[in-house]
Amino acid sequence: MQVARTLPELRAATAALRARHGALALVPTMGALHAGHRALVLAAVASGAATVASIFVNPLQFGANEDLSRYPRDEDGDLAALRASGCALVWMPGVETMYPPGGATTIEPTGAAENWEGMARPGHFRGVATVCAKLFGQVRADRAYFGEKDWQQLQVVTRMAADLHLPLEIVPVETVRESDGLAMSSRNRFLSAEERGRAPLLYAAMTAAATELAAGADAAAPLAAARQSLTAAGFDVDYLALVDGPSLREIPRAAPDCRLIAAARLGTVRLLDNRGIG
Numbered sequence: 001m002q003v004a005r006t007l008p009e010l011r012a013a014t015a016a017l018r019a020r021h022g023a024l025a026l027v028p029t030m031g032a033l034h035a036g037h038r039a040l041v042l043a044a045v046a047s048g049a050a051t052v053a054s055i056f057v058n059p060l061q062f063g064a065n066e067d068l069s070r071y072p073r074d075e076d077g078d079l080a081a082l083r084a085s086g087c088a089l090v091w092m093p094g095v096e097t098m099y100p101p102g103g104a105t106t107i108e109p110t111g112a113a114e115n116w117e118g119m120a121r122p123g124h125f126r127g128v129a130t131v132c133a134k135l136f137g138q139v140r141a142d143r144a145y146f147g148e149k150d151w152q153q154l155q156v157v158t159r160m161a162a163d164l165h166l167p168l169e170i171v172p173v174e175t176v177r178e179s180d181g182l183a184m185s186s187r188n189r190f191l192s193a194e195e196r197g198r199a200p201l202l203y204a205a206m207t208a209a210a211t212e213l214a215a216g217a218d219a220a221a222p223l224a225a226a227r228q229s230l231t232a233a234g235f236d237v238d239y240l241a242l243v244d245g246p247s248l249r250e251i252p253r254a255a256p257d258c259r260l261i262a263a264a265r266l267g268t269v270r271l272l273d274n275r276g277i278g
Helices: 007-021 035-046 075-084 124-139 151-163 186-190 193-198 201-214 220-232
Strands: 002-004 024-029 050-055 089-091 143-147 169-173 236-244 258-266 269-275
Touching: 002 007, 007 024, 007 050, 007 089, 007 124, 024 035, 024 124, 035 050, 035 075, 035 143, 035 169, 050 075, 050 124, 075 089, 089 124, 124 143, 124 151, 143 151, 151 169, 151 258, 186 269, 201 220, 201 236, 201 258, 201 269, 220 236
Parallel strands: 002 089, 024 050, 024 143, 050 089, 143 169
Antiparallel strands: 236 258, 258 269
16 A cells, blocks of 8 residues: 655556556545445445545634644554555645645535535535545546535535536445444544443434334424434434435425434534435
8 A cells, every 4th residue: 555645646656556457436534534434445445446545634624613633633543444445545645735825716615515514614515625626636536435424525525526527426335333323433532431322312313203204204393302302311402404315405304315414412522413214
């Protein structure tokens, strides 16, 4: 496995990989890798393409009240996990490479980016869209792999790639969960032992609501009951909503391609999750 830290190193490595393998697959990450990230890499490797994983903690997607320095970092552990998963190349640029002095261009997505996380974290999806567009241009991959765990991010990036006619496919990969249902996230490590014991209640409440929604119930009562149960369990619920999957537009009852999305704070950790209906 190669590691590139400069653009000339990246260009030389990707050119050689394309010559040998014909296609490149990209897995963008911010490091602190867990089994969910490894599932993305394994899916990319299984496609037959040479797999490139990026590790870059993107300052542009952190808000004014979010602690960039607190984001977990584990370079040695990340490289070992990527090597074991069959990754061919790791792209680890510095901030000065991604955002050189004098840079004046960002991408401002609308549509699916406007509500939910877009409202809770102003500017977040500008950072996501901009860094993804840069990574796509740098690596020039044929496809890029994103987890369904961050559902809104997946829809924003998919829409951006389509709208800008970027020559790559965005490939979704199903959320990886702990045995008790908690969606894997780099931030889970900040949960206390007691909070970790309660954290699976988020997915359990969503699953109970999804069962009623799949049976034809209007969304209002099942979602209100789920919010009430989570609040009683000590969660601070930002939102729990039934939405059209691609557009993130709130809908009153289950429909094809709908999604149940949630964000709730437990202690200092903000948990995001989503699931299909039925």
